[in-house]
Amino acid sequence: MRLINKIYYRFRYFLSSRFPRTYGFCDSRKSIVKFIIAGSLAAAVDLIFLFIFHGLLKLAIVPSTTLAYILSLLVSFTLQKFWTFRNHNREKMFGQLGLYILNTFLGLYLNGLFMYHLVAGFHIWYILAQVMVNLVIGLWNFFIYKFIIFRNN
Numbered sequence: 022m023r024l025i026n027k028i029y030y031r032f033r034y035f036l037s038s039r040f041p042r043t044y045g046f047c048d049s050r051k052s053i054v055k056f057i058i059a060g061s062l063a064a065a066v067d068l069i070f071l072f073i074f075h076g077l078l079k080l081a082i083v084p085s086t087t088l089a090y091i092l093s094l095l096v097s098f099t100l101q102k103f104w105t106f107r108n109h110n111r112e113k114m115f116g117q118l119g120l121y122i123l124n125t126f127l128g129l130y131l132n133g134l135f136m137y138h139l140v141a142g143f144h145i146w147y148i149l150a151q152v153m154v155n156l157v158i159g160l161w162n163f164f165i166y167k168f169i170i171f172r173n174n
Contacts, residue, residue: 067089
């Protein structure tokens with residue numbers, strides 16, 4: 022977590038000194054910016070470990086994607102809990118992880134449902150449809166994390 026904070030504060034300093042208006046905009050929306058950064062890092066972990074497991078270690082694709090996904094889910098949970106939403110309560114951590122995983126499965130279901138309707142029903146190009154669905158599910162996740170899973174009492 023210290024490394025991420027160090028990089029984050031260096032980036033903040035760079036942004037504030039070179040682009041003060043952009044910095045002001047981002048600083049007032051800090052939790053959204055951190056949410057996006059944490060999600061991007063989790064996605065990078067997923068891709069890196071998929072490459073390691075399947076590309077380098079030659080594991081089958083299904084176990085490789087499963088292991089990479091589990092690692093990225095744990096990275097995402099940790100970053101969202103402790104860094105993005107600053108929820109340091111360790112007593113409720115396993116309950117929060119359960120809700121987080123449940124929300125992940127709900128997101129997976131909604132992703133399939135929305136993609137089916139957008140692509141098959143509305144004939145939207147599948148890449149554009151996935152971008153649209155990712156934005157909706159990302160917004161959903163932000164509010165679920167902020168106000169339900171990681172809310173600070």
